[in-house]
Amino acid sequence: MSVARGCDLMGLPRSTYYDVPxxxxxxxxxxSRFHAVCDEFETYGYRRVGAALRHQGIVVNSKKVRRLIREHDLQLRRRTRFVATTDSGHDLPVFPNLARGMDPDGPNQLWVADLTYVAVVGRFVYVALVIDAWSRRIxxxxxxxxxDTRLALAALEGSHRIAATPRGVCASLGTREPIRVDGLSQAAS
Known part of the structure; x- marks a missing residue:
């Protein structure tokens, strides 16, 4: 007798015969398996831990993984991707915010500047930008x-080639030492 005929006689679907409970x-x-995975791979989150458990043959819902993490106070180590661009703990002079209260009504009256970092292929690079506050144009x-100061100066020199010098205010570029450029005042923001 075939599987299909036997299941049909018992009134069961064929999938019941093939189902592995x-x-x-x-x-x-x-x-305990969760601890083993986390000991081997410290930076795995709940998704990767769930995938590792499924790979070991334990089918578990991601919600259950998150619940067990919460109930058993299992803190997963988070990978921090942070680079400090500001050093507030120094003895250097703090410049006043000359841009506060200024409301430019045309281009090249107020430039603001800042630096940030960008992750590029496994490392970080720093980007310094000088922006016209009125047009928001870089x-x-x-x-x-x-x-360092060379990064800030390179951004300022590039701005002088593109646009006319503003009336005298450039916000801080976060450098450790003062920047001296004719016609510009360094400020804090």
């Missing part, structure tokens, strides 16, 4: 692997 796994077993920029 899953063996229920209790929470302590999942938690009038100068520079990229460097190190954060």
């Amino acid at each position: 899953s063996i229920p796994v209790d929470d302590p077993e999942i938690v 009038v100068g920029w520079a990229i460097s692997r190190s954060i």
